[in-house]
Amino acid sequence: MKKFLALSLAVLMLVSLLTACGGAPSSAPASTPASGASSTAGAEDTITVLVPPVTNDYLEKMTEWAAEFHEMYPNLTMEVIGTSWDDHNTKLSTMANAGEAPDIAEMAYAAIGTYVENGTALNLSEVMDPTLLADFDQNALDYMTIEGNVYGLPLYITIQALGANKDMLTAAGVDVAKVQSSGWTYDEFMAAIKAGTTKDCFGFVFAxxxxxxxxxxxxxxxxxxxxxxxxxxxxxxxxxTKMLNLLKAVEEMTSSGYMPNYGVEASQRMVMCETGNAMIFGKAMPLFEINITKNNAALEANDGTAVENSIPVNYAFLPVPTMEGVTETCFGAVDGLVAFRNQNTTDEHTQNVMKALYFLSSGERAAYVDAATCLDGVSKTSREALATMDVGERDQGNVDCAARMITTVIAPPTGIxxxxxxxxxxxxxxxxxxxxxxxxxxxxxxxxxxxxxxxxxxxxxxxxxxxxx
Structure with missing residues (x-):
């Protein structure tokens, strides 16, 4: 089936090359002009983009960005196809298998291998200007890389670690600022959750x-x-034996009563922190500060929308502690935008797709996504744009901790x-x-x-x- 699909795509590409308007394909570099600049060269072309609601208003913003892109390149039209999180992967797979993949689609890094294997993902290392690839942090690009070739541009590294009630931590004797800036040992963590455990509150819960x-x-x-x-x-x-050490830690925490001796549902772990029934919880992300801040505001307004029985919480994003001999790292996953082959693929069309791909993955567009998810940028241009944006009131310790944690993420090994x-x-x-x-x-x-x-x-x-x- 995979060989048949690859052959079919090859035939489609050959036919499109032979029948493409304008004769010889363009050799123009895949660059994006500076903000406000425009390009009128080339035949009219449409670039399809398949995206889920990466942020609450991402699809609306995509419409704005498509119009901005058209102003920059009057001959190019960006057609946005919105999906839900539930049907996005299925729709992408169906389109790709039919030889009708979108030109660009949002994707988690773990799914890229499937499209590399079936021949539909474009190798950016071959078709994108290297100076544009150089805009992105290498640790983020590593997630989008298979066998040394880059197949997508990262939008963000989403990090997952621990969250906590900062006031409870302080009462338990934890120097929160030090933990956020320098990390902490497993022994220090155990001392904290022991001190934070009471009749009505676990020191630590995890989904x-x-x-x-x-x-x-x-x-x-x-x-x-x-x-x-x-x-x-x-x-x-x-x-x-690292696994044995981890399992022994779970055994110790549950037998001591510092952690529930039953499974905690994902939907409950942050709620338990908001209701004062947990001091530290996981998995947690930086953006949870926004959720908890909204709940605090609802409590103050007494409008009936706050979590039932919740209390005001001062949120702290925390690194995972490290056992003896272990170097601090953080779990991270990367989502980004990937380009595909389809029946419209020609050299000229591919270069147009590269313009759109870089435009959507860099600068103010990527910075908007980073701001909405409370994450640092993964490219030079997104960080520069993010520095000029009003991202609302956030705890600086949380911001700095998240930025530090992103640098410790280790990409999965290549070759699996x-x-x-x-x-x-x-x-x-x-x-x-x-x-x-x-x-x-x-x-x-x-x-x-x-x-x-x-x-x-x-x-x-x-x-x-x-x-x-």
Whole structure:
């Protein structure tokens, strides 16, 4: 099927090249003129862009940006196709498999491999001006890179760590500013959640019910040095003693009563902080400051829209603590814009697509997304634009902590095969997730759970392909 699809696309591209208006394709560089500049060269062309509501008003902003792009390039029209988060991936897959992929689509980095494999994703390393690629931070581009080739431009690195009631932390003896600027050890974290645990309040809660147990491993797992399911040399990482250290930490926190001995639903972890039933919670993102600030305002207005039984909360975004010998990192994921081949693809059309792709992924457009998600920019031009924008009242400690955490994100290793990924997911679904729920409840020990993971991991990958250190 994949060979047939690739062949079909190749035929479509050949036909379009032979029948394209204007004869020889343009060799103009894929550059974007300065703000206010315009370009009238070239035949009229339409560029389709498929996007979900990345921010609450992203689709409305896309309409504005499409008009701005047309002013810059009067011969080019940007057609925006809006989707919902629920149907975006399905619609993109259906269009691509039919040879009718949009020219540009929003995508999480983890999905890029599928479109590289079926031949529809454009290799930006071959078709985009290198000076434009150089605008973007390398650690963000790494997420969009497969086998040394860049296939998308990042909009942001969304970081996920811990959030907390700052006043409770201070009362528990935590120097919040120091933690945000320099990090903290696991022992310091344990002392804090012990002090913050009362009859009505857990020191620490995490979204870990059912399949969200995997979030605990990927986000809090960095405390033990588990940054990805595979090491840099592509060995399965969850068989290492780092996993045992992480599981023992869970065992200690739950048996001590500092953390619930049951799975917490994702929708409840921040609510528990807002109601005063949790001091620290995860997974948390910088943008949660906006949610909590709105709830505080609703409480003050007494308009009935605040979370039931909630209290005013001074939100603090925090790094995950690190165990002995572990370098501080933060879990991050990248979303960006990817360009595709379709039946309209010619060299000239591709260069027009590159203009639109860079325009939407850089400068004020990317900065708008970063501001809405309370994240730092991942390109020079987006950071410059962000510095001039009014992003509202935010705690500077949270802003600085998020910016620092973004620099510690480690991209997944390159070279992971589809088979490795599928096998790792199977172990996660069939072994780790159900055992984790039993570990929370005290029905299985950390050692027993770890032994089961090692057994299944070595059977699936072979001892030579597992990290057993």
């Amino acid at each position: 870990n019910s059912g399949v969200t147990a995997s979030d605990f491993l990927t986000i809090f797992g960095v405390s033990a040095g588990l940054n990805n399911a595979f090491t840099s040399d592509l060995k399965y990482a969850y068989t290492s 095969t589809a088979e490795q990924s599928a096998t790792a997911q199977q172990i996660m679904d069939e072994v780790i997730v159900p055992k984790f729920q039993a570990l929370l409840a005290g029905e299985v020990t950390a050692q027993a759970m770890y032994d089961e993971i090692v057994s299944k991991g070595t059977a699936a990958f072979g001892e030579a392909n597992c990290d057993l250190t």
